[in-house]
Amino acid sequence: MQRKDYYAGNDKMYVATDCIVFGYSTDCLQLLIFPRKVEPHKGEWSLIGSFVKEDEHVRDAAERVLKEITGLDKVFFEQLKTYGDVDRDPGARCISVAQYALIRLGETDRKLVEGHGAYWYKLEDLPSLVLDHDELVRDALNELRRKARYQPIGFELLPEKFTLPQLINLYEVIYQKKLDPRNFRKKILSLKVLTKLDEKDKSTSKKGAYLYKFNREKYHQLLESGYHFEL
């Protein structure tokens, strides 16, 4: 960068980004962690993260490191918040912009992930993590649940074509509780943001379940018309 630095004299510091990467499988949410590669606390379990480079957008830094480890592009990403404690990182003054991601777990990713020394852990048997990362995970989980109530982010975690039973299961995993399939259907269909297809997925039953697509256009129309979306 060759622009003039007008701000010389003020303090600079490290800016990191940490990614809370949730993986969805049909029975539970999982979290991607790996053994920290640098001192201090080298070898302890950590979220995936990276320092932000001077010529790099904070978001791009997160995408870069996630791509590196999972091979995934175009992942659903959302900023959580920035952790700014002076002593949060004993390695140096370093603030962290936390961002959470949602990924559908498939066999393909798993190998690449393990090749990088990372692992998927079920949320319920997560080990304790380095620095303030336990707090980041707690906050991200709350935010994920909050967000899932008001925005259809669940769709990011399903294939383009999905069945209603799959969708219900997803919300059950996120909320960690059983939902009534009749009421769930009624609610979600009343929003008119799903398009029913003429195909069935017969992989889980003899009868087969109709496939649906999420209609982003209708969803945005709904939002813009001031509708207060809630699941």
Added chain:
Amino acid sequence: MQRKDYYAGNDKMYVATDCIVFGYSTDCLQLLIFPRKVEPHKGEWSLIGSFVKEDEHVRDAAERVLKEITGLDKVFFEQLKTYGDVDRDPGARCISVAQYALIRLGETDRKLVEGHGAYWYKLEDLPSLVLDHDELVRDALNELRRKARYQPIGFELLPEKFTLPQLINLYEVIYQKKLDPRNFRKKILSLKVLTKLDEKDKSTSKKGAYLYKFNREKYHQLLESGYHFEL
């Protein structure tokens, strides 16, 4: 700071915090802005902000600068999000952690504020601001409205004792629309988080309006019992 820097070799950058300071008066929301003191864009309208120091919590930096300009301590503060574009600030690579604040406007503050060259502007006749600050304001306003729906942040903007007409007015100002006083009363009273006092405020009518206090304890009980608070 004398701890060892384990991270030498990675990039450092400036970290700023910008404050979107909302002021509430009975007829409208206002925003605190001031002419930027440093190049580039010196003299143009800007949010109040500061560089975060190496030994300072990001939140403390915001409190410091706000105290300096308004004289106010213990202001309601909430982190909005972090703006991380590489080129957002032509002065240097600088990310900004935006935080918004809510202040009740009183004559006392106004003088101190003006002594620092800052001004309260009504939202509707806000001039355009420097860098990405227009975007920050837009985002903060959305977040404020969203938050006001789900959390009683409005109470931060009223004196400890307030009347229901005052509370209604506050929400009308935040949402920019008229609310039905009968339904509003019914709703807010049904939550049982207000304590009715035996005093009246007679400054706006002959009859006088009963004063109420916000009961934080009951509010937290409500939240912890899993209640989904909504106004």
Added chain:
DNA sequence: TATATTAAATGTAAACCGTACATTTATATA
């Protein structure tokens, strides 16, 4: 002391939405 004025306080009926709950349907396989 009676009357007028002003803002605060109150109630009710209809529409709507969330919830609880049990049966029928479509298809593959035995």
Added chain:
DNA sequence: TATATAAATGTACGGTTTACATTTAATATA
């Protein structure tokens, strides 16, 4: 043709939101 399995569907009740008009308390004034 019967059986087994998961998908799909409907209804009645209770609570909440909404729309809407009158009464009340207190001061000021005639």
